[in-house]
Amino acid sequence: xxxxxxxxxxxxxxxxxxxxxxGHSIVATCRSAQKRQALEQLGYSSHVxxxxxxxxxxxxxxxxxxxxxxxxLPPGGRHIQPDFYIExxxxxxxxxxxxxxxxxxxxxxxxxxxxxQGRVVERTxxxxxxxxxxxxxxxxxxxxxxFAGSACVLRLAGLxxxxxxxxxxxxxxxDISHGSQVVNLVYQQDVITAIEAIIEQDKYGNIFHxxxxxxxxxxxxxxxxCAKLGLDLPEFAVENHEHQxxxxxxxxxxxxxxxxxxYASPYTMLA
Numbered sequence: 001x002x003x004x005x006x007x008x009x010x011x012x013x014x015x016x017x018x019x020x021x022x023g024h025s026i027v028a029t030c031r032s033a034q035k036r037q038a039l040e041q042l043g044y045s046s047h048v049x050x051x052x053x054x055x056x057x058x059x060x061x062x063x064x065x066x067x068x069x070x071x072x073l074p075p076g077g078r079h080i081q082p083d084f085y086i087e088x089x090x091x092x093x094x095x096x097x098x099x100x101x102x103x104x105x106x107x108x109x110x111x112x113x114x115x116x117q118g119r120v121v122e123r124t125x126x127x128x129x130x131x132x133x134x135x136x137x138x139x140x141x142x143x144x145x146x147f148a149g150s151a152c153v154l155r156l157a158g159l160x161x162x163x164x165x166x167x168x169x170x171x172x173x174x175d176i177s178h179g180s181q182v183v184n185l186v187y188q189q190d191v192i193t194a195i196e197a198i199i200e201q202d203k204y205g206n207i208f209h210x211x212x213x214x215x216x217x218x219x220x221x222x223x224x225x226c227a228k229l230g231l232d233l234p235e236f237a238v239e240n241h242e243h244q245x246x247x248x249x250x251x252x253x254x255x256x257x258x259x260x261x262x263y264a265s266p267y268t269m270l271a
Contacts, residue, residue: 001199002027004063004101006049006092007072008039011107011159015070015192016044022196027062051088055095064099068199071143072107075132082131089135090142097146103204105195106143108136108155110184110209116246122207122253140207149205152198154191157211157248160269161188167225172232179219179236181245186210187263197257206256211248214265221266228270 001024005012008028016026020043028039029049039046047059051073054060063069071093075085093104111133112126128134136155143151158166166185170176194210197203216224219236226233254261263269 001025001068002066003068003070003199004066005029005070005072006063007074007107008035008044008046009072010161010164011188011191012070012072013039013042014188015072015195017042018192018196019199020044022200024199027066029059029063051092052084055091060092060095064096064101066101068103068105069096069101070105070107070195075135080131080135082135086135086138089139093139093143093146103150103152104143104147105152105154105198106140108140108153109133110155110157110211110246110248112137112140112155113246113248117243118247119249120209120246121249122209147204152204153207154194154198155207155209156191157184157186157209159188159191160185160263160266162271164188165225165229165270167222167229167231167234170222170234171226171229172234174235176218176234176236178239178243178245179217180239180242181218182215182247183218183221183266184211184215184246184248185266185269186212186250187261187269190259190261190263193262194253194257194259197259201257203257208253208256209248209250210253211250212261212264212266212269213250214267215247216266217244224267225270 004027006029026044028044028046036046049059114127114129140153
């Protein structure tokens with residue numbers, strides 16, 4: 001199958017590698033000529049594209065010739081411009097369908113559930129509170145409207161990999177809030193395995209989410225992780241009322257995809 005990965009970065013590049021090894025032809029987009037050259041050397045048809053570029057650009061012409069679009073463009077963290085992000089993501093999805101792309105996998109976020117307390121499953125009503133969560137909710141719905149049963153939404157918890165762990169950003173900090181809330185993390189390779197399962201098993205028309213099955217508290221886990229990494233321990237503020245926050249339960253997704261997580265516990269995410 002000819003697959004376009006729009007956003008071939010930290011997650012997209014190792015995904016492209018695995019899909020290529022499985023026999024698929026990959027078209028990848030990135031944001032710089034330097035990154036394009038690196039992707040070309042790995043054997044991918046690569047193009048420079050940034051959200052908001054003309055939909056008639058050469059990069060998107062190549063994307064629109066693919067059967068499957070994997071849309072993996074995050075909104076930019078704290079610097080999100082929600083109106084711009086929503087407008088251009090929706091335009092990209094609409095044009096892809098009009099130009100003949102048959103299927104889409106939209107990489108979304110568990111931020112769409114907002115500050116719900118307790119167990120969260122795939123059919124839990126959405127209640128986003130962040131700009132990113134609200135934007136993703138709109139784009140999810142647009143993808144499903146445009147591609148109907150040929151769209152798949154995959155909501156991801158906090159991403160962790162060999163070179164990426166949130167404990168590094170909490171080390172040595174003090175008076176950190178929400179220490180009693182649980183962590184919702186998922187490992188990069190488990191996400192890649194899930195995406196490949198969606199493709200190989202033709203699991204379109206579904207909404208999935210992915211997260212490790214074990215949920216220690218932020219206080220316990222991040223202090224452990226910093227010690228494991230040899231970093232100064234973070235200090236959490238004393239709470240008058242403890243709230244465990246949302247607990248992303250991905251058992252249904254794993255069962256539907258026949259997926260056994262390689263990193264079912266956050267404690268296995270650090271070597």
